[in-house]
Amino acid sequence: DVKVTQSSRYLVKRTGEKVFLECVQDMDHENMFWYRQDPGLGLRLIYFSYDVKMKEKGDIPEGYSVSREKKERFSLILESASTNQTSMYLCASSFQGQHQPQHFGDGTRLSIL
Amino acid sequence: QKEVEQDPGPLSVPEGAIVSLNCTYSNSAFQYFMWYRQYSRKGPELLMYTYSSGNKEDGRFTAQVDKSSKYISLFIRDSQPSDSATYLCAMSARRGSTLGRLYFGRGTQLTVWP
Numbered sequence: 001d002v003k004v005t006q007s008s009r010y011l012v013k014r015t016g017e018k019v020f021l022e023c024v025q026d027m028d029h030e031n032m033f034w035y036r037q038d039p040g041l042g043l044r045l046i047y048f049s050y051d052v053k054m055k056e057k058g059d060i061p062e063g064y065s066v067s068r069e070k071k072e073r074f075s076l077i078l079e080s081a082s083t084n085q086t087s088m089y090l091c092a093s094s095f096q097g098q099h100q101p102q103h104f105g106d107g108t109r110l111s112i113l
Numbered sequence: 114q115k116e117v118e119q120d121p122g123p124l125s126v127p128e129g130a131i132v133s134l135n136c137t138y139s140n141s142a143f144q145y146f147m148w149y150r151q152y153s154r155k156g157p158e159l160l161m162y163t164y165s166s167g168n169k170e171d172g173r174f175t176a177q178v179d180k181s182s183k184y185i186s187l188f189i190r191d192s193q194p195s196d197s198a199t200y201l202c203a204m205s206a207r208r209g210s211t212l213g214r215l216y217f218g219r220g221t222q223l224t225v226w227p
Binding site (some may be wrong): 006031033040041042043045048050058069090092094095097098099100101102103104106107 | 117119144145147149154155156157158159162164201203204213214215217218219220
């Protein structure tokens, strides 16, 4: 079974802090994705990566950056956390190809106070 | 207009009912269609996967794609309380979309009561 592991289930941080969310997958997937999920808005793509050191902006990249130094690990960085970044963050991974389904972690519920 | 539209519900049905969940989409390039199930406080898990038009059945679940109407459905027969979850549709294009990106509906929250 594919395993996508997010480092924290719950995280509380303060406004202005730099926040790191980590995601690791064990299936040698080329693609990795970061989403946020908010009530009424569904899943929104923040950033994705199709190879080591490569990244592409999704629909809502403002206020975020990412890092992919190793194939299995994809990090989401909130440069200066703000209260409107309080959300559920979901990481996913997939093999290359347009038709490949994505496999999700169980999410990190992040609260910014 | 969002590329994928899905009625968020909530939908509440008695145990044993047939459930119909639906999505519409605007991009005619979409060829691959998926349904994900998401339990509370968990990540989405892949439930059904279909390519192009037609039906696919897996146990109590049937996925249906009508490309001419740009409409996909998920049917759940003999629904159970354990089916209570949020169901998300997702789709991708064969070409032209970016590197395996999926486009998701907002999800429909389903409750099956005993």
